[in-house]
Amino acid sequence: MTSRVTIADVARLAGVSAVTVSKTLNNTGRISDDTRARVLRAVQDLGYIANPAARSLRGARSNLIGMVIPELMSPYFAELARAAAESAGEAGLDLGVFTTSRDPARERQRVAALTGGMADGVIIVVPTDDAAHLAILEKSRTPIVLISHFGAKTDLPNVRADSYHGACAATRHLLGLGHTRIGFVAGAVESTQAQERLRAYRDTMRERGLLDPELIRPGNFTQRRGFTATHELLALKEAPTAIFASSDATAFGALDAVKDRGLRVPQDISVVGFDDIATASQSHPALTTVRHPIRQMSEQALNLLASAFQGQDVRGTQLDHHSELVIRDSTAPPRTT
Amino acid sequence: MTSRVTIADVARLAGVSAVTVSKTLNNTGRISDDTRARVLRAVQDLGYIANPAARSLRGARSNLIGMVIPELMSPYFAELARAAAESAGEAGLDLGVFTTSRDPARERQRVAALTGGMADGVIIVVPTDDAAHLAILEKSRTPIVLISHFGAKTDLPNVRADSYHGACAATRHLLGLGHTRIGFVAGAVESTQAQERLRAYRDTMRERGLLDPELIRPGNFTQRRGFTATHELLALKEAPTAIFASSDATAFGALDAVKDRGLRVPQDISVVGFDDIATASQSHPALTTVRHPIRQMSEQALNLLASAFQGQDVRGTQLDHHSELVIRDSTAPPRTT
């Protein structure tokens, strides 16, 4: 509990002024080798660390990027945070991650603190869809980038990926393999992404005249529901030969259920997931799934921030990505009876 | 891109002094209702947010707890961060999470920034085991709590859980069920936790005279390795009737491998994991595993910080937890031949 070591302490010990210490540490201005050495030693001895608050107050960069994100337990968000931390690190920036638990008030408060001088830039993942709030954010002096904002129109730069195209591709993949009875396990009803996935499946199936409401089961993104829904589906008189699950977790549940019935994936039943979480490639068989270009999105968000730092006007930037099908080992042509 | 709104702007608009604004906002001193109303309106109109840097510099609380953690991809760390964020939220504090990617230099730098005024308290998860560095941290004016520090002796409060007891309990559980041939899939060799798990298994098996080196397979915590190692184990002439995996991911691989051989869990083969990640209860069968009291540990870390805020001396506090066996559906008595 020593009281804080300040630049004045260092200056005193080194026998110079505070300004000289500052210059030495920031490599600004000319400093004699001798002085530099004395200062550096004093810094060492005292374990001096510049007070970031004072620095930031003085207008200096904090080198901190704040990421405000709903939660970290879902692999999707965790991966987003990891990728952003990596991109930030490469740019010599720190990334601080703040979770909101989807509480709009908390989100507002944290964004305010971050934009209020604590951070050089802020990334908001799935921001609360509140036009009034977004209008305030647009006026922020600190650059803000949105990730996965699908709501009200805003000038804030936005990076996002849709679920529709990937889900279409997955359905077509199954169709192309020869499947005609394809079961679908939906995601949580309130999720716009889940709705898009279902819409894509519906559109694609209807296009081929293969849409059968019986094959669509409600779900909630969980593994447990994937298990039960798949059991329901496979118990049908005209059972499907493939299952498209709205999330990888749900697909894992489907995998479990298929095996539970003594069937094999993909020989007897094909399974497709959505998200491409880290464990998707590690299951047996490895899961065919749909992936959002998470790394790329994080990178672009960081790049957008970097551009803003350099004074570029990034308002109105909208970077849209498609989700992409990742074919692994859980899909194959249907068993020829 | 409006330039920053300061307390002076608010004061001007409200027709009062900056001090009055400050007092109003912080509920300190007496302010007439009329003035208060005018100030609040001005704050609203201007969208004023106090600059946290200036606040912090002035010595005020930042209400921010910093958590420095190796990474967020592993469910264990993600859960730790989530639990801490929750505990912090309940205490009216924000939690900022900073990942180090296990880079000691990065860790030092981030801790320095955090303790240097940015945060009111810092939690370091699995700190770099460097006595010199820890000695510096001990002098920090900002309270620091360690989670899962197993290295050099330090005065810093430390909350941790061992793997040994839980692993012993798991092995005994299997033994108690009647298993005598128990396979073990190890974790990454460099992990001290993995070493403890293996040691526990060894000690317990040896105690019963059932230790057989052939049953111990190297691993790396991955699902993939759990799959291959289990195949190796089950191909043995005297195959085990139970598998103890050093992580849940590895256990999932084991589950896959058992099913891959046309066997059932737990009827034919029992499987035990370690960690109790969120998906452990969602697999089929639900996984018997060993859990660290993560929530409790995060809570205690926050409490320790809170105590330190109140001036209590928490130096030397060491909170040790045992890991605990969670029995689910992946274990049963061995098939009676």
Place this chain on the structure above:
DNA sequence: TTGTAAGCGTTATCAA
């Protein structure tokens, strides 16, 4: 009830 003055630790500017 309100305001004046001082200072938190740092750095940019300018003078020496």
Place this chain on the structure above:
DNA sequence: TTGATAACGCTTACAA
């Protein structure tokens, strides 16, 4: 090459 000074935005003590 070095240092004195001012300023960043805020809050606490003290005075009015």
